[in-house]
Amino acid sequence: MPDKTAPQLPIHYLQSTIPQSAMSTLTIYKRELGSYFSQPTAYAIIVIFLLLSMGLAFTFGSFIKAGDASLEWPFFFWHPWIFMLLAPAVGMKLWSDEQRNGTIELLGTFPVTTRSAIIGKFLAAATIWLVALACTFPIVLTVNYLGDPDNGVILSGYIGSFLVCCSFIAITMLVSACTRDQVVCLIVSVFVCFLAVVIGYDPVARALDSFATPPAADVIAATGLWAQLVRWWHQGVAQMVEVATSFGVWNHFASLNRGLFRLQDLVWFGSTILISLLGTSAILSAKRS
Amino acid sequence: MIEVDSLTKQFGTKTAVDHLSFSVNKGEVLGFLGPNGAGKSTTMRMITGFFPPTSGDAKVCGISIVDHPAEAKTKIGYLPESAPLYRDMTVLGFLRFCAAIRGLSGNAKKSAVERAIDTCSLGSVAAQSIDTLSKGYRHRTCLAQALLHDPEVLILDEPTDGLDPNQKHEVRQLIKRLGQTKAILFSTHILEEVEAACTRAVIVDRGIIVADGTPAELLAQSGTGSLTDLFRAVTSRDTEPAA
Structure with missing residues (x-):
């Protein structure tokens, strides 16, 4: 039975310096994070990530055999491949679950904006990966013990790795807004992330480049409509290959991995994440109207 | 407390709610009746700010849910249909x-x-x-x-659906009790609930209000003293072709 002393919106809350949207983002963040850790999801993902990243570093990565005090090839090289499988597994439930259980109706009628909810959920999933990456610290200790690596480059590699992860989570979130089925979300997001990884991967990029060969000498020299069309075709293909490879994650990851902070990479990661999150918001609103 | 002003919702070419207008005052419990698919849940989802209306507006405590959704939502307590x-x-x-x-x-x-x-x-x-x-x-x-x-306004979508008779009774008593100090809008297809808990009831059919009054008035309107007869007379069945 509600009594007369029922709380109104508390004054101290209204006076608080933290804006309301940040508070609700934080509340949603805490709930999502709690839900990851109250279920086996987070633990399974972190353990599998550690097994894969360490396993690959010490086997195919030839971490010991290479005798090189760096983590670029033996360790970070594998991360995009692992993330393209595991990041969607973390993100797939974010909106699919809400839509399947109908809790999106609760969320939609609470005094929170869709934006706060999206940011809260995104940050929670990113936190899982921050924890997973932090758990790989023994390899940093090892490489410092065995040799004299540039720790700045290692830090930069971690940042690159984390940004790849965040991009994949954002992409998964966009997909999960589209479907109430987690399996569909997983498959589609893995495929999109796979494309993003593979398209800029060196062997694939080179294969694509071979399509973009310049026209033969006699065509360049020739005049006439046909030769002109062939030249345009070659130019078009070359440009398309360039655009496609620049959509790949590899270019941007590799430079950070080498310890290089380029504005273009940060812009790429930033805009991938931002566009995915805005797209999520657009899809969620479109679904209601 | 709740003022619904020609609220309309279209899904594609289908009109789910058609210029619906009604109001619920403080101390009132309004029963929202109608066959399945009449637009009850859609109306409630619009009042609570989950669905944006195609046209029209709903005001909760004088605050428009369309113009100031965040503020209006703080005034509403909402129980969605499937209790997610x-x-x-x-x-x-x-x-x-x-x-x-x-x-x-x-x-x-x-x-x-x-x-x-x-x-x-x-x-x-x-x-x-x-x-x-x-x-x-x-x-x-x-x-x-x-x-x-x-909250000053409670919107309950089939609050007694799927409960056993004891639980139904308790929820009705609760609604009645809360209704003394709040404005309550609740939907149901159980007609006896109208007499048990409501101060007023509206019957909607295909998005339009077809009957509105206190339980006593509705009983008088039915002619036979049975709400079921009135309900059957004013609503269409889904086996009939659409008018």
Whole structure:
């Protein structure tokens, strides 16, 4: 039975310096994070990530055999491949679950904006990966013990790795807004992330480049409509290959991995994440109207 | 408290709610009747700000849900039709989350959660995971969520659906009690609930209000003294072709 002393919106809350949207983002963040850790999801993902990243570093990565005090090839090289499988597994439930259980109706009628909810959920999933990456610290200790690596480059590699992860989570979130089925979300997001990884991967990029060969000498020299069309075709293909490879994650990851902070990479990661999150918001609103 | 002004919702070419207007005042319990697919849930979803209306407006405590959704939503407690819940949480955890998202913190949050648990008799399952609860308890947990911030307006979509007769009785008593100080809009297809809990009822059919009045007036209108007869007379059946 509600009594007369029922709380109104508390004054101290209204006076608080933290804006309301940040508070609700934080509340949603805490709930999502709690839900990851109250279920086996987070633990399974972190353990599998550690097994894969360490396993690959010490086997195919030839971490010991290479005798090189760096983590670029033996360790970070594998991360995009692992993330393209595991990041969607973390993100797939974010909106699919809400839509399947109908809790999106609760969320939609609470005094929170869709934006706060999206940011809260995104940050929670990113936190899982921050924890997973932090758990790989023994390899940093090892490489410092065995040799004299540039720790700045290692830090930069971690940042690159984390940004790849965040991009994949954002992409998964966009997909999960589209479907109430987690399996569909997983498959589609893995495929999109796979494309993003593979398209800029060196062997694939080179294969694509071979399509973009310049026209033969006699065509360049020739005049006439046909030769002109062939030249345009070659130019078009070359440009398309360039655009496609620049959509790949590899270019941007590799430079950070080498310890290089380029504005273009940060812009790429930033805009991938931002566009995915805005797209999520657009899809969620479109679904209601 | 609730003023609905020619609210309309179209899904593609289908009109689910067609220029619906009504109001609910403080101390009133309005029963929202109608066959399945009449537009009851859609109307409630628009009033609570989940669906944006195609046209028209709803005001809650004088605040437009279209123009100031965040502010209007703080005045509403809402129980969605299927009583959705975050099943991985405990009852207590869930209610704390809902209280936090409603802007409650510290002691205010603690007492609000205690009060809601008390009102909905959830004390015995408070620490239990929602996954393990029976349907009746889940329903009450969702109802507790709607009462947390002591809202001035309650919108309950089939609050007694799927409950056993004892639970139905309790929920009706609760609605009646809360209705003395709040404005309540609740939907149902159980006609006896209208007499048991409502001060007024409207019957909607295909998005239009086809009957409106106090239970006594509706009984008089039916001619036979039976709400079922009135309901059957004014609503269309889904086996009939659309008019």
